[in-house]
Amino acid sequence: MSHDARVFLREFLRDPARVAAVAPSGRRLSQVLAGAVPRRGVALELGPGTGAVTDHIRHREPRRHLAVEVNPRLARLVARQWPDVEVVCADAAELGPVLDAWGAARVDAVVSSLPWALMPEAQQRTIMTAVQAALTDDGCFTTYAYVHALWMPPARRLPRLLRTAFTHVAVSPVVWANVPPAVVYRARAPRRDVRAD
Template sequence: MSFLLEFVRDPMTVGAVAPSGPALARVATAAVPSTGSPIVVELGPGTGSFTEPIQRRLAGRGRHIAVEVNAGFARKLAALHPEVDVVHADAADLATLLAQRGLRQADVVVSGLPWAAFTENQQHDVLSSVVATLSPHGVFTTFAYVHARWAPPARRLLRSMRSRFDEVVISRTVWANLPPALVYYCRRPTKTDVDVTTR
């Protein structure tokens, strides 16, 4: 109910009427290493659908930083997961947020952001911040709803990701999610700010 309430209050930053389901969360967080001490950044965690599986995969290792622009979600998430560094901030400021913590790069960035609600400039700024802070062998994951995959914002997002990463792999459809979704795995950031969203 709190998710729906936040959507009604601010649909442009929440972007969905319900949180992602467990099946989608498993697929979206599969890139989080089960060994080592990775730095994992979660963008737009909302009520924490991806937060718990990330924590399970980390099992006390590495660092988990969650960046949430909605103040209500950020407060609740911090209370539920004191082991997570929850930051009330804009994802476009990721480089600054990492620098403030003495970090230069992230090993994995998992996004739950509502891309369809973003303007072209917002998409550009967030993706640029991800590319600028992701390690050369890092992985960026995000998802799209199947029914909206061919809508202009979703197509623009995919073009933008392909212009910024050497590899973009699309998962099988997660039918168990409501609505069905798919996950993009983006690897090897190019570190260039080429954008083809206007083509």
Template sequence: MSAAPAGPRRPVPAGSGIFLREFLRDPVATASCVPSSRALATAALTALPLEGDPLVVELGPGTGAFTDVLAERLGGRGRHLAVELNPRLARLLERRHPGLDVAVAPAADLPALLAERGLGPVDVVVSGLPWAAHPPTSPSLVDVVAGTLTDDGAFAQFGYVWTRRAAPARRLRRHLDAAFHDVVTSPPVLANVPPAFVYTARRPRRG
């Protein structure tokens, strides 16, 4: 009896090998052992303007799963700054995307990084940072990000479905509600491994 044909396989995201190594080095900071999927990147970039020259910031781009889709959609428009704390992942990102402005720095340094480059305010910030990068500090990282955005700017932060009810995720949602007028939660992105969702917060509160 012949074997049944194998079903379609999910594509292996680029950079999976180095991502796994960095996860083993520091699982708290990396949060996942595989890069995000194209499906998750698409869900996280719903706020990206389709026209004009937007200023876009990526926080924690890792091996560049979101960077790839951003580059396609921008098509040379606007300005794209990637902020990556891990120098090994930053070097990989620079090799994969020559000419991309990659800053090796913590996300909390975003206002200073923008000032150094004479940039701002930002149209869209997309974050792949783990919940651990959002400690209960004041001001929160959400406040820092909101302060860099235009009045109608947006902040997209993804997380994994199984962590959504955990205390860090609930705290982040409270920070988003306090810092933005509109916060929308995407449907689960089941094509991602593990399944994920996206918070998209728009229109930062002022004062």
């Protein structure tokens, strides 16, 4: 087992409700998620964990790469491994003030690994509204859901919330190569007249 996989598993055992998976995202899932980031754009990553998706976002050579991670050990790990990533240890529900502090009013892409299926509705709505507000008009938001948990009410709420907050929402084919298999939601054109919260 790699060092990152060991760290990930240890953090899952410490905080299963937030880490939400026993292993980091695989290469294919990470590539699809990072595909939202335009070359040299400003990227905001939510929940980088041990950096599986971070690494693929770096391949897009973002002009700025901001990351919000609630777990202090994982936030330190990402900051150490990718010194060019601006990491803040905070809850994504605090995204508005975090972006203000960064002086990054709008970003070109938001790439989220947050465990929506384990979040209460109020938290989902707060984060979705902050993501919606953070994106430029032609920005893109990608996030994923594990197939085995799609039946859970909070997971079923996610596509509904996305359609409230964005004009265009697409769902990828199942990424079977990931453990566990997942689908990626890709949302564009944030609505400016409707808030998700």
